[in-house]
Amino acid sequence: MAEFDLIERYFTFEYDFTQASNGSANNKSSQKNKKPKVVKGIGDDCAIFEIPEKYQLVTSTDTLVDGVHFFSDLEPELIAHKALAANVSDLAAMGAKPLAFTLSISLPEVNQDWLKSFSEGLKNASKLFKVPLVGGDTTQGPLNINITAYGSVKKGRLLERNNAEVGDDIWVTGYLGEAAAALELYDKALVQKAALNHSEAELWKALTQPIPPLKFARKLTKLSRCGLDISDGLTADLGHILSKSQCGAKVCVESLPVSEALVNFVGLEQARQYALNGGDDYQLCFTASSKHRNKILNLAERCQINVTRIGKVQDEGLQLNLNGQPFESNRVSWQHFNQ
Incomplete structure (x- = not known):
């Protein structure tokens, strides 16, 4: 042909x-x-x-x-x-x-x-x-x-990485970590896809058929000026915001949105590790003034998506806490040429 x-x-x-x-x-x-x-x-x-x-x-x-x-x-x-x-x-x-x-x-x-x-x-x-x-x-x-x-x-409505301000809330859309965990299902899904249980099927769909929050993101520009998509892992991508905005962040690990399907598959502790550094989520991470909290929640409800406040922008550093105590990640976010 x-x-x-x-x-x-x-x-x-x-x-x-x-x-x-x-x-x-x-x-x-x-x-x-x-x-x-x-x-x-x-x-x-x-x-x-x-x-x-x-x-x-x-x-x-x-x-x-x-x-x-x-x-x-x-x-x-x-x-x-x-x-x-x-x-x-x-x-x-x-x-x-x-x-x-x-x-x-x-x-x-x-x-x-x-x-x-x-x-x-x-x-x-x-x-x-x-x-x-x-x-x-x-x-x-x-x-x-x-x-x-x-x-x-x-004009004037772009979400950009360099607009985070100290004191801003940090938010994410959807659920994190599902796509990375689904890689463990690859062989099973290819050979016998019908054998996947409900949780496994949900993870497989998150990996192979992601749906970015387009409508929510467009309307969010009235409430936020800072955001990016989560493709390489939350900590890596949030790090881009912090670098460009010359600030730091405190992330509450217990607030990370992990789905029931992910917890069923790998357990809560490992689900949080995937949520921090899994990658391939194609969800949105953004910052906004605390005065917009209710408006953001209402917007998410109208757009029928999940949205979660996971932390706060601070002066410097990336601080991961679990219930007030320092938390250490045992996974590394995706980086080309370093894998």
């Missing part, structure tokens, strides 16, 4: 880009409410975006390598879902609304069964996250997947 035939068959999804339009450019009211949109997607040398002056374009790119970010023997639709989820999670980390994404993929061969499954998974994730595929590239080589995601955010 030739390259353009492959693209046409597996990576040309139907989207109605006109739905993003907000009326005539000559109408003053329409111009005021105009939002970013995709003008043209696949079909030319470049995709075309329209970004009104009150918005900013944000972008993130991730390369997923077989054996590092995924294993090629996993179902292709799950590989596709996670590839896109990892990128839209970066958009959520900035408080941005997904606008579009591109896909560049190298394939050792044209396996049509694999491509059909991968394409279906990518299309379903695209619909779930409401973000269209607008271009990319295909080439022959070792299996590698690169996705670049584009999002938009109103």
Whole structure:
């Protein structure tokens, strides 16, 4: 199968880009409410975006390598879902609304069964996250997947790593540690997925089908200016905030959100270790003034997500406490080239 035939068959999804339009450019009211949109997607040398002056374009790119970010023997639709989820999670980390994404993929061969499954998974994730595929590239080589995601955010509403202030609360969304623990289930899930019990199935889903808190993150920008997504582990990613904001933090380990499924699988003590340094969670860590506590909780309820206050920003250092006593982690967060 030739390259353009492959693209046409597996990576040309139907989207109605006109739905993003907000009326005539000559109408003053329409111009005021105009939002970013995709003008043209696949079909030319470049995709075309329209970004009104009150918005900013944000972008993130991730390369997923077989054996590092995924294993090629996993179902292709799950590989596709996670590839896109990892990128839209970066958009959520900035408080941005997904606008579009591109896909560049190298394939050792044209396996049509694999491509059909991968394409279906990518299309379903695209619909779930409401973000269209607008271009990319295909080439022959070792299996590698690169996705670049584009999002938009109103000026002055970005979540950035350097805006934490001493006295701020530290929050996280969702549950932590499930994805890292699920790696222990890999062989069992591939050979006999139906044999997974309820807790194991929940962990496996967290690893293979993460859903970043996009809606919550966009609305959070009214209450916070500091955040990032948890992909390498809480302590590592929180450390980025502390470094950029030149401050420290106290984390109450007993407050870490660990699910019943994770505790059932590894026990409470090990669940907390996974929550601190597990990685691959694609949840949000953010800071906010204590005066916004009730508003944050109400927002989470409206968005139907779990949100937990886990600590406080302080002058310096990263202090881990369990019920008021120093706590030591026995796991290390993920770092490329140091594993």
